[in-house]
Amino acid sequence: MFFGLKTLLVILVSLVVLSFLFGVLLTNAEGGNLFVNFFEVLLYILTNKAASIGNAGTLQGDLIRGLISIASLLFTGFVIAWITSIFFDRILRRFSGMEIPQLSNHTLICGWNETGNLIVFNMIEESPDSPIVVVCERNSRPINRENVYWINGDFTKPEVLRKAHAHRCESAIxxxxxxxxxxxDKIADWQTILAVLAIENINSKIHTAAELINNSNRVHLEHAGVDEIIIRGEFSGNILSRVSQNRGLSKVISTMLNVGDGAELYKIKCPENYKKSSYGEIHNKLYKEKFTSLIGYETKDGQIFLSPSGNVILDEADHLYVLSDEKPLL
Incomplete structure (x- = not known):
């Protein structure tokens, strides 16, 4: 910053001292009350109206008023430069990933790779007003989108995560x-594990999803309390093995996962009044009233049941998995 707070304090003190000295000189030259002249000089340096100070008429007084006008112009220049430096410093810090505005209930993305752009695109399509903060070490911004901010730094370090307001975010990827x-590969996985531990330590209530390269490291993330674990390549490998036996299945999966492309897959809280009914009854109810297809449910302990028998009572259901054009309100 061109002018810090200490510099501003020095300028203000100098302004008071200079005003007092000019007040003394003006009192000696034209008479009047010293304190009245002091406050008039101080006021007029701030407003650049030095010509109306005191009783005009003496050469010495006019010379002093000229000096006061110069002091006023210098002070105005200092103030403008100070405000401008703050403005441009803030822009520079945000552009270079050093600072972001105060945020809450945002999504934190730690690290960056080729899937980052797709993740951000889908999140913006689904929730355009929800801010996103990307934390990674790069020479320039990894993505330029509205409502997407960037912190340039090591996302395994707590001080960097606090800059991204991890303690107030809603979810982290x-x-x-x-x-x-x-x-x-090994260092990348350990970097992911360290980042998760740091995030959970800052905000234990956050919903975290983490990507790993080696499945053998899954146990470390499970111990850290990660909510979602994705093994890189495993998901695509499973899809490829299925589509080789079921032609066209990749299009169905893509339609369910892509935002804004037909019916989408949603996880919603199971209403209490649904838990007394059977799976088949709720399936028919949702389709009839909401044009929504129920495909399964999840219990409180994390067990998932897809397309169970229609006679199964949903008394243990905690969340429902549905296909719908938009997220249904139950």
Missing amino acids: VLSDLESVGNN
Whole structure:
């Protein structure tokens, strides 16, 4: 910053001292009350109206008023430069990933790779007003989108995560950032694990999803309390094995997952009044009233049941999985 707070304090003190000295000189030259002249000088330096100070008529007084006008112009220049420096410093800090505005209930994305753009695109399509903060070490912004902010730094360090307001975010996604670790799979996974531990330590209530390269490291994330674990390549491998036996299945899966492309997959809280009914009854009710297809449910302990028998009572259901054009309100 061009002028810090200490510099501003020095300027203000100098202004008071200078006003007092001019007040003394003006009193000696034209008479009057010293304190009245002091406050008039101080006021007119701030407003640049020095010509109306005191009783005009003496050469010495006019000379002093000229000096007061110069002091007023200098003070105005200092103030403008100070305000401008703050403005441009803030822009520079945000552009370079050093600072972001105060945020809450936002999504935190730690690390960056080729899937980052797609993740941000889908999140903006689904919730355009929800801010996103990307934390990664890069020479320039990894993505330029409205309501998407960037912190340039090591996302495993708590002080960097606090800059991204991790203590106030709603959810966090940790990507395998191979570029930042020289394409080393093992280091990338340990970086993910350290980031998750740091995030959970700052905000234990946050919903976290993490990407791993090696499945053998899954146990570490499970112990850390990660809500969602994605093994890189495993998901695509499973899809490829299925579509080889079921042609066209990839289009169905893509339609369910892509935002704004037909019916989408949603996880919604199971209403209490649904828990007394059977799966078949709720399936028919949702389709008839909401044009929504029920495909399964999840219990409180995390067990997932897809397309169970229609006679199953939903007394243990905690969440429902549905297909719908938009997220249904139950």
